[in-house]
Amino acid sequence: METIKDIARLREKIREVKKKGLSIGFVPTMGYLHEGHLSLMKTAKKENDFMVISIFVNPLQFGAGEDFEEYPRDLARDEMLARSVGCDLIFSPSVKEMYPSGYGTFVEVKKLTEGLCGASRPGHFLGVTTVVTKLFNLVSPDRVYFGQKDAQQAFVLKKMVRDLNMDLEFIVLPTIREADGLAMSSRNKYLTPEQRKQAGVLYKSLKHARELIVEGERNVEVIKQAMANLISEAGMAEIEYIEIVDKENLKPLLTVNGECLIALAVKFGQTRLIDNIILEV
Ligand code: PAF
Numbered sequence: 001m002e003t004i005k006d007i008a009r010l011r012e013k014i015r016e017v018k019k020k021g022l023s024i025g026f027v028p029t030m031g032y033l034h035e036g037h038l039s040l041m042k043t044a045k046k047e048n049d050f051m052v053i054s055i056f057v058n059p060l061q062f063g064a065g066e067d068f069e070e071y072p073r074d075l076a077r078d079e080m081l082a083r084s085v086g087c088d089l090i091f092s093p094s095v096k097e098m099y100p101s102g103y104g105t106f107v108e109v110k111k112l113t114e115g116l117c118g119a120s121r122p123g124h125f126l127g128v129t130t131v132v133t134k135l136f137n138l139v140s141p142d143r144v145y146f147g148q149k150d151a152q153q154a155f156v157l158k159k160m161v162r163d164l165n166m167d168l169e170f171i172v173l174p175t176i177r178e179a180d181g182l183a184m185s186s187r188n189k190y191l192t193p194e195q196r197k198q199a200g201v202l203y204k205s206l207k208h209a210r211e212l213i214v215e216g217e218r219n220v221e222v223i224k225q226a227m228a229n230l231i232s233e234a235g236m237a238e239i240e241y242i243e244i245v246d247k248e249n250l251k252p253l254l255t256v257n258g259e260c261l262i263a264l265a266v267k268f269g270q271t272r273l274i275d276n277i278i279l280e281v
Pocket of ligand 1: 028029030056058061128131132150153
């Protein structure tokens, strides 16, 4: 496994791999790898000849006052974990390498980026789509792997791939959870022991929503209120949003009917956690 920091060397290596006719599976990450990333990487390894990951904490997708500076970084730990699942190449560029002085090109997906996390994090998805486009251009993957935990990100990137005719297969894999259901995330590291204990309520509220729907409840407000009541029992939780949206266009629903996405963002102190499930009624 090689760790590459500069674009020129990356291009050289990718050319070599392509010349040999090997397929490339790519997992973009911001590092501080956890089981969620590792499950994407294991699948990428199985389905491709050569597995690449990127580790880049992308300043463009963090707003003012967000956790860009604090975001956990530990390349040595990540290299060890990546090696353990058969990673062939880590691309870990500096901010200057990705955005040299004078950088001025951005990729924007409209509409799908307006609600959910897009509403509370203006500019976030512009940062994601821009960096992911650059990474796809650099790595030239045959298949790319993303987690369902970041559901809106996956929807937005899939749309970008379709709209811009990017020649790759976009694969979304299930959320990997801790024993109490908390979705794995690099940000879980920020939680105090008490916050961590309470954070299990997020998945519990999603499961509760599913139960209500299975029992026949169709009124979105009733379901959202039941979820909010449950989450509020965890005294440290501050709900940013709970939404039930159409699975195709991410527009809020009034009644549950067909496939829907139930998504939430909740803060514990300064730590913002997201989670979701997809339901077919
Ligand atoms: O999901 C993430 O870790 C990031 O948003 C991504 C896709 C690596 C882009 O920076």
